[in-house]
């Protein structure tokens with residue numbers, strides 16, 4: 281069954297009169313990348329899909345059910361979101377933070393079990409932050425915090441993974457590790473939908489792309505059909521040089 285679907289969705293961008301209605305079907309096993317310039321509405325779309333912001337028009341459906349009718353706890357079992365910005369001001373350790381991912385699965389006042397802790401520890405190991413488990417999150421570096429946020433989503437273990445710039449702050453090795461982890465999750469049947477600023481990570485790891493243009497236009501489909509240099513140049517207002525390397529197109533900004 282389609283994991284997440286939108287029907288004639290128009291996101292609510294302040295000051296923008298309208299936009300191309302989005303009718304998308306995100307299937308289990310797919311890895312979607314959302315590309316577009318600053319301010320085009322990528323985060324707004326993520327928040328709308330997660331039910332955190334109302335749409336201006338249209339509908340979002342999760343597992344065939346209208347998002348508006350899904351209870352918050354049920355929704356948090358099905359869908360998780362890594363935000364672009366987090367305050368992380370709450371004095372919690374890395375392990376405590378990852379364990380927040382188990383909250384949708386617990387009854388009120390129920391303590392996390394040993395199995396919950398094991399899930400959190402496995403996720404922290406997968407994101408290479410297990411050695412930081414007892415550190416306060418707000419003392420971590422930006423990249424370490426980003427990896428903890430992805431580990432928290434992994435601990436939550438929803439079927440639908442929404443990630444707003446998951447490679448933010450990550451060094452090259454951890455960018456690749458994060459993309460491998462996300463595509464691995466998709467191979468295991470999850471649906472991954474993420475905003476990316478790095479065209480080359482998208483070209484390498486995403487099988488579907490959604491391009492959001494500044495005038496409200498949009499196009500989407502299989503990645504190979506979307507990675508058209510002229511369309512990408514229009515998307516970013518930037519001339520590109522395209523080369524093939526290691527089996528994927530590589531886009532370099534022209535000077």
Ligand SMILES: Nc1ncnc2c1ncn2[C@@H]1O[C@H](COP(=O)(O)OP(=O)(O)OP(=O)(O)O)[C@@H](O)[C@H]1O
Pocket residue numbers: 293294316317318319320321322323324325364
């Ligand atoms: N609360 C708000 N009040 C007013 N304008 C807002 C608000 N939230 C978002 N916007 C505006 O909506 C537009 C879309 O913002 P959004 O954060 O979705 O863009 P984005 O594509 O994720 O950008 P970036 O690549 O910079 O992260 C921007 O012009 C932004 O200024």
